[in-house]
Amino acid sequence: MKSKRVLSAMLVMTIMCYLVSGCGKSEQSGSKDGTAKGGGGNFPAKQATIICPWGVGGGADVIARKIAQVAEEHLGYPIIVENHTGASGTIGMNDAAKAPADGYTLVTANGPLFSLTPKFLDVNYELSDFTFLRGMRTVALMIITNPQKTDLKTFDDVIEYGKSEKIKYATSSGPGGDQYVVASAAFKSLGIDAEPVVFESQAEVLNAVVSGQVMMGLATPPAYYDFEEEGTAKAVATFYPEPVETPFGVIETMKNWGVDVEFAGMDCLAISSEVPEDVIKKWEEILTKVYKDEEFISYMEEMGFPVWDADSTEVQNFVEKQMDSMDDYVELIK
Amino acid sequence: MIEYIIAGFSALLTFESLLAIIIGLVCGIVIGAIPGLTADLAIILCLPITYSMDPVPAILLCLGLYCGGTYGGSITAILINTPGTPANAATMLDGYPMTKKGKAFKALTMALYASFVGGIISALILLFAAPNIAKITMHFGPPEYFSIAIFGLSIIASISNKNIIKGLIGGIVGIFVAIIGQDSVSGVVRFTFGSSKLAGGIPLIVTLVGLFALAELISKADYRPNEDMSRKTKLKIDRETVSFGEFKRCIKAMLVSTGIGTIVGATPGTGGGIAAFISYDQTKKMSKRGDEFGTGEIEGVAASESANNATTGSTLIPLLTLGIPGDGCTAILLGALMLQGMVPGPSLFKDFPDTIYAIMVGLLFVNIFMLIIGKLFTRYYVNITRIPYELMSAIIVIYCVAGTFSSEASTFHVLVSIIIGIVSFILRKLDFGVVPIILGVVLGSLVELNFRRSMVLSNNSMSIFISRPFSLIFLLLAAFSVVFFFYKLIKSGKKETT
Incomplete structure (x- = not known):
């Protein structure tokens, strides 16, 4: 008998849970069901x-x-x-x-x-x-290198390196993404062969650069500041239309190297x-x-x-x- | 460090923090136990509430949901053969057979103990060793992720037993489902048949609900309450709990699984599901009762539940030290931390030591409370098996539809999960196991993505996988796993012929 009571109590609770969550949902989707009524005279009237x-x-x-x-x-x-x-x-x-x-x-x-x-x-x-x-x-997009694990300390070093070796850079957006397109355009106009290693997130990109798995990567401030402070990452150039001021100095734009590619x-x-x-x-x-x-x-x-x-x-x-x-x-x- | 831990304690021991832990746990267990609703969803729903809270209780609420959800998923995995969350799929393998033998209470209790052991050890590791472990795992790159995922896939061999061909086909079906959508390396859209809704891929929860919950319901369509023997005979639910002997027997399984769970959890992009399967497989190989795994062996439940809860502490290691989430849930936790004005990464320990240590000490409390709450309520969960199946199935369907809808707020995904459910039902009827499929789904994209990243890094040279020590270790483990399987198969084949 006792178990029956417990059982029915549990059933009631489940149904209530469902009703509560169900109501919540319908409220949420309410914004989609509403239709435009002439002007917005009574706006706002709901969430x-x-x-x-x-x-x-x-x-x-x-x-x-x-x-x-x-x-x-x-x-x-x-x-x-x-x-x-x-x-x-x-x-x-x-x-x-x-x-x-x-x-x-x-x-x-x-x-x-x-x-x-x-x-x-x-x-x-x-x-x-x-x-x-x-x-x-x-958001300013920066090219980040690791001055501790590589010899790439400036963007000039990157260009020099790219003349003899294929550049692999970490990015969080693949073909069809903004980072890929602007970086490819920049490297192409410099006559450098480059290939992206596409990661899921900016944190993973930075990790790959800092741990020395890739030579360089694309990241945005202030995500890499901690690493620049400890010396494992360094911004060498930016795609931003104007030079970017960071706590570690001013980062020059691509135009500085005669590259007509900019992206903000x-x-x-x-x-x-x-x-x-x-x-x-x-x-x-x-x-x-x-x-x-x-x-x-x-x-x-x-x-x-x-x-x-x-x-x-x-x-x-x-x-x-x-x-x-x-x-x-x-x-x-x- | 000690002074930080003490400061953390004092920040933690407030009424608000402790209440947040308890509310988080209770809600987490309930939501985790409902097929289709996961801890991810619970944390997303709670995000708006955390705004107005202090950082410590806010994050502890999320951690309560996370740990409670990971444990709660085992309840339905054991009782109704449907994992509440992806992390509990391995618990089903022995948990449900135990229920069928009337030992549901024992299985639930073991799941609770194992979750506690896994959770508390990994919380301690997080507290005392996070920076050191992070130093190792930060050198894990695409080749290591690839090798871990291959190791995970190698489990298909031991899980499919003699049905290896069907197991492999199942794995491939899973990988196929995983690669539907836009490829993030080349940007090409694959297998979407022109549907823009599929371009984003099929969310894991949609696959999971279809594969397990809906298929299970369809296969019970011919269920006749009047002819159900167990109902006629009033199946007695044994109140027998875990004996000391059994607990002792499971200690090795729990410790090994906790170790595996901690390592896998600290590796970004993996998660509790993979950890549980790897641990289950390793325990099966190590155990004297290896042959009884899959028929209701308590060690199997202990292995998978300690492993998936061990990931709850270790996924926070890359999150807090590097800002890299270890799984889907921690990706949302990352958002919760940012909403509190804390940017996870190397400076977090420097800038907010009190808060971070309070959170890490809090995780210990989360696990202790989980044990207490679980102890109090386990006897009531068991009654779920008493709910008439015709009622139970209706409730499950409602939650499955709600869960799949809520993942992307789209009815399209409900339809997809129904289709997956029907396909899964047909595959079950053809004697295919669903576990290889879910392994393929979870690991397929991980294998592919990291293989391609590795190829770019190495100029298309396969040597990258064996020239890096950690990658080599995992590949050898995978090879061992497969060789061991064939060795056993041949041995048992010989036995049968003689």
């Missing part, structure tokens, strides 16, 4: 979602989560970050493009999703599908272009408040993320310009 096309814990993801956390107070409703990962970020972008244009679904995007990925993969979105809301951060990484927030004007305005107002928020500013500083407080037009121009230059690079490395 919003930020789709992140990359995994949990990446730069764009953690910044998006911080923005969501701070913006919640200004929106008055919870903001949930959902990671729709896979296929170089296009799955998340496709989902964002398909989401109802009611203003409750934002997406974190970057330049290459428009300038590069569509050249290699079939995608169901284009630049005109999205309106950019705000820049998030800019960035993350930004975007929303469907079909969202009513006034809703977009409201988001811009909320984001302005977030970017002025002390908590957000100090978090970005602590993490070493340079905030890119660019407005819609700035981001749009940035992406359009990058689309043009990527066309040239891809043509070059064909």
